[in-house]
Amino acid sequence: MIRHNLIHRSADREEIFRQLEPVCWSDELDCWLVTDPDTIRAAQKSRDLVVICHQAEVQKISRQLNLNLDDISDVLGSMPLSTEGAGHSTRRRRISEKIRTARPATLARFAELADKTFKQCISEKRDVELVSGLFHPLVSDIVLNISGVNMRTRPDYLSATQVFDRALGLKRRLLINGELQHMRSQVSQNSQADDANDALALAILGTDSLLGSFSLSFMERVKSNPGVPMSDMDWSGQLTQTSVPFIERQATTDLDLAGTRISSGQRVRLYLDRFSYEPVASRTGFFGLGRHACPGRSISQGAWQILGKMFSRHQLKVTVKDVQFRSADNMFSFPTILKVEFHEG
Numbered sequence: 001m002i003r004h005n006l007i008h009r010s011a012d013r014e015e016i017f018r019q020l021e022p023v024c025w026s027d028e029l030d031c032w033l034v035t036d037p038d039t040i041r042a043a044q045k046s047r048d049l050v051v052i053c054h055q056a057e058v059q060k061i062s063r064q065l066n067l068n069l070d071d072i073s074d075v076l077g078s079m080p081l082s083t084e085g086a087g088h089s090t091r092r093r094r095i096s097e098k099i100r101t102a103r104p105a106t107l108a109r110f111a112e113l114a115d116k117t118f119k120q121c122i123s124e125k126r127d128v129e130l131v132s133g134l135f136h137p138l139v140s141d142i143v144l145n146i147s148g149v150n151m152r153t154r155p156d157y158l159s160a161t162q163v164f165d166r167a168l169g170l171k172r173r174l175l176i177n178g179e180l181q182h183m184r185s186q187v188s189q190n191s192q193a194d195d196a197n198d199a200l201a202l203a204i205l206g207t208d209s210l211l212g213s214f215s216l217s218f219m220e221r222v223k224s225n226p227g228v229p230m231s232d233m234d235w236s237g238q239l240t241q242t243s244v245p246f247i248e249r250q251a252t253t254d255l256d257l258a259g260t261r262i263s264s265g266q267r268v269r270l271y272l273d274r275f276s277y278e279p280v281a282s283r284t285g286f287f288g289l290g291r292h293a294c295p296g297r298s299i300s301q302g303a304w305q306i307l308g309k310m311f312s313r314h315q316l317k318v319t320v321k322d323v324q325f326r327s328a329d330n331m332f333s334f335p336t337i338l339k340v341e342f343h344e345g
């Protein structure tokens with residue numbers, strides 16, 4: 001039997017996507033699952049399917065349990081990804097402009113730091129852990145440059161980026177609330193409220209999406225080219241894997257989605273990871289489509305191209321020795337440990 005809440009972490013998900021109806025109901029998740037690429041695209045364009053109001057859900061938990069989750073609630077209320085209409089357009093414009101302005105200097109810095117950090121990694125050769133040794137420092141630097149927020153890593157890998165996770169336990173919610181307080185303290189003093197909220201949104205939405213997609217795309221290149229030197233691998237222009245396996249929407253009215261009746265109020269889970277099994281050119285689908293499409297796409301692809309060019313300058317071969325994914329993650333799916341060995345022979 002397929003465990004729907006584990007599809008995004010399953011090694012067999014290509015087969016699962018093939019077995020599932022393009023749109024099917026999940027009792028387990030209490031929502032529709034959509035795995036057909038065209039229907040995923042259509043759902044994102046629909047005005048009748050809107051982003052989830054995560055703030056209302058957190059406020060309900062906070063009231064029921066008499067807990068202070070104000071930091072989570074404030075962040076969710078000000079995220080472009082939690083809002084629609086005029087409020088969303090204004091936030092989205094501001095945020096897109098911030099990324100666009102920061103892009104040239106951020107990528108120039110990224111290229112330099114990538115070169116220096118990767119040289120350090122390959123000088124060690126054996127058992128190099130690439131998430132903490134390469135990808136995390138690089139992504140933290142990008143995010144710091146764009147948002148002004150320094151994302152710290154907790155030993156258990158819990159991150160404020162998981163703030164949208166509906167299945168979070170109370171202890172983790174309280175820890176995330178604390179992490180958000182810490183993030184806000186870095187930007188609040190000299191910032192207008194809007195700027196501080198934008199900074200938090202950028203750090204939350206930009207960190208694990210980019211970190212995980214770098215690690216997964218690197219791993220995919222290396223694993224599909226066993227024994228091939230990095231210089232002979234095709235580091236094609238785009239990211240080939242995503243750490244954002246799905247996104248969700250809620251119906252504001254009864255509607256028809258590819259022949260399936262969706263009732264007002266029901267949720268729809270769109271598996272963007274489905275594009276991993278499409279030709280590389282279609283994998284831009286990882287960044288979403290329509291009014292909430294990712295404004296970080298160009299900088300993310302630009303950074304990946306810089307990494308690709310850098311890897312292709314090295315004739316070393318790479319063997320993956322150990323991969324461990326973050327546990328208890330219902331939002332993202334990506335390794336927190338990626339141990340490799342670099343060798344010449």
Ligand code: HEM
Binds near residue numbers: 202207293
């Ligand atoms: C490979 C890396 C990335 C992937 C795969 C990715 C994926 C996505 C996806 C799928 C969405 C749409 C979510 C939805 O419609 O529900 C999105 C939205 C967003 N992303 Fe990214 N993202 C990446 C990197 C970044 C970066 C680096 C930033 C900023 C520094 C960023 C900022 C945002 C923002 C602000 C939104 C919300 C847009 C809106 O609601 O209008 N993302 N991202």
